[in-house]
Amino acid sequence: MPDVAALDTRPRRTTFQPFAPPLIGPEEKAELLDTLDSGWITTGPKTERFQEQVAQYVGVRCAVAVSSCTAALHLAMVAHDIGEGDEVILPTYTFASTAHVVMYQRARPVFVDSEAQTFNIDPTRLGAAVTPRTKALVIVHYAGHPCDLDAIYAIAKRHRLAVIEDAAHAIGSEYHGRKIGSFGPVTCFSFYATKNLTTGEGGMAMLNDPEMAERMRRLSMYGISDARRIWGRYAPRGSWFYDIQELGYKYNMMDIQAALGLHQLAKLEQFLQRRARFAAMYTEAFADLEEIVRPQAKPEVRSAWHLYSILLQPKRLRISRDQFIEELRTEQIGTSVLFRPLHLHSYYQKALGYPPGSFPVAESLFERTVSLPISPKMSEEDVWDVIAAVRRLVAKYRA
Numbered sequence: 545m546p547d548v549a550a551l552d553t554r555p556r557r558t559t560f561q562p563f564a565p566p567l568i569g570p571e572e573k574a575e576l577l578d579t580l581d582s583g584w585i586t587t588g589p590k591t592e593r594f595q596e597q598v599a600q601y602v603g604v605r606c607a608v609a610v611s612s613c614t615a616a617l618h619l620a621m622v623a624h625d626i627g628e629g630d631e632v633i634l635p636t637y638t639f640a641s642t643a644h645v646v647m648y649q650r651a652r653p654v655f656v657d658s659e660a661q662t663f664n665i666d667p668t669r670l671g672a673a674v675t676p677r678t679k680a681l682v683i684v685h686y687a688g689h690p691c692d693l694d695a696i697y698a699i700a701k702r703h704r705l706a707v708i709e710d711a712a713h714a715i716g717s718e719y720h721g722r723k724i725g726s727f728g729p730v731t732c733f734s735f736y737a738t739k740n741l742t743t744g745e746g747g748m749a750m751l752n753d754p755e756m757a758e759r760m761r762r763l764s765m766y767g768i769s770d771a772r773r774i775w776g777r778y779a780p781r782g783s784w785f786y787d788i789q790e791l792g793y794k795y796n797m798m799d800i801q802a803a804l805g806l807h808q809l810a811k812l813e814q815f816l817q818r819r820a821r822f823a824a825m826y827t828e829a830f831a832d833l834e835e836i837v838r839p840q841a842k843p844e845v846r847s848a849w850h851l852y853s854i855l856l857q858p859k860r861l862r863i864s865r866d867q868f869i870e871e872l873r874t875e876q877i878g879t880s881v882l883f884r885p886l887h888l889h890s891y892y893q894k895a896l897g898y899p900p901g902s903f904p905v906a907e908s909l910f911e912r913t914v915s916l917p918i919s920p921k922m923s924e925e926d927v928w929d930v931i932a933a934v935r936r937l938v939a940k941y942r943a
């Protein structure tokens with residue numbers, strides 16, 4: 545236990561602590577300059593190398609680098625031939641992308657409630673959501689804490705459903721000692737600016753089926769036959785010829801992005817260890833606060849600790865969640881709320897019509913959660929500042 549008295553008298557921060565700042569080092573900067581000077585800045589040799597290295601890290605045969613996790617999820621939908629009349633089960637407790645890609649295909653998202661401990665989709669509620677129209681299941685490893693994959697894949701097998709994993713938060717996470725990305729037919733990572741490994745914007749799909757990977761690669765480049773042709777055609781021995789084989793998209797990753805990704809990947813283990821250390825500091829420092837529920841990793845997982853999301857106990861505090869966030873802001877601490885369940889958003893209210901109250905666990909998590917800053921860019925002193933600010937607020941507003 546840290547020295548609580550010292551924390552309680554710790555002076556406030558004088559500079560703002562952002563919620564999820566990226567850590568970009570000299571290696572990324574040098575590689576970026578090398579790319580800019582190389583004469584080739586979009587999809588090319590560095591994107592290929594980055595794909596190969598991520599596939600090797602995760603332990604899969606194929607990887608398809610794209611412009612975002614949303615793009616990877618969309619291509620996974622197309623590659624599974626999900627279309628009009630199909631239903632896709634997914635958690636309501638997620639980001640827009642997970643359901644938007646189902647809507648892009650004119651299929652219907654069917655929402656499921658969460659487990660309270662992990663915020664992940666509750667496998668015990670999956671069976672009831674399956675209908676003869678259900679074609680796939682999209683799961684989200686919230687905060688980098690893996691879902692209950694044994695239960696989920698057993699249900700998927702029983703109902704013959706494809707499982708697509710939205711692992712936007714979960715590069716480096718493990719379930720029973722195996723990396724997330726190596727379980728199902730398609731897993732999608734995000735390399736967005738706040739993510740555990742960033743390329744600014746970017747994403748990647750992990751697969752073991754080379755045919756499906758080739759189709760996703762083709763779809764990421766307008767549906768053009770051999771996606772390498774698009775950049776290879778400018779090489780000295782390249783050919784101008786290309787053939788559009790199906791209606792694809794412009795979802796490719798640039799070498800500018802891969803230049804960052806190559807070095808972020810090399811540092812990923814170090815980043816994960818730092819995140820785990822900061823999560824452990826929060827967990828220990830809040831142990832005596834009954835006003836806060838702390839996130840806890842199950843014994844069978846390694847969490848990537850993309851987020852550290854606490855829950856406030858409303859009956860024990862004389863302050864709302866939103867006021868708590870505002871007070872933290874005045875303490876110079878940036879936070880976020882992840883997520884506002886999708887069924888509560890006006891677009892999904894109109895499109896799907898789930899009334900508020902439909903998913904009580906997700907709604908209760910949303911009403912009480914605050915995600916605290918966590919990033920390898922932070923120092924231990926930064927983490928102590930956050931801890932001190934949270935403790936001060938709890939002491940001030942204890943019911």
Ligand SMILES: Cc1ncc(COP(=O)(O)O)c(C=O)c1O
Binds near residue numbers: 613642712736
């Ligand atoms: C759960 C989840 N899925 C998908 C995404 C989309 O990732 P991207 O911004 O790379 O499209 C996010 C982004 O924050 C996310 O949190």
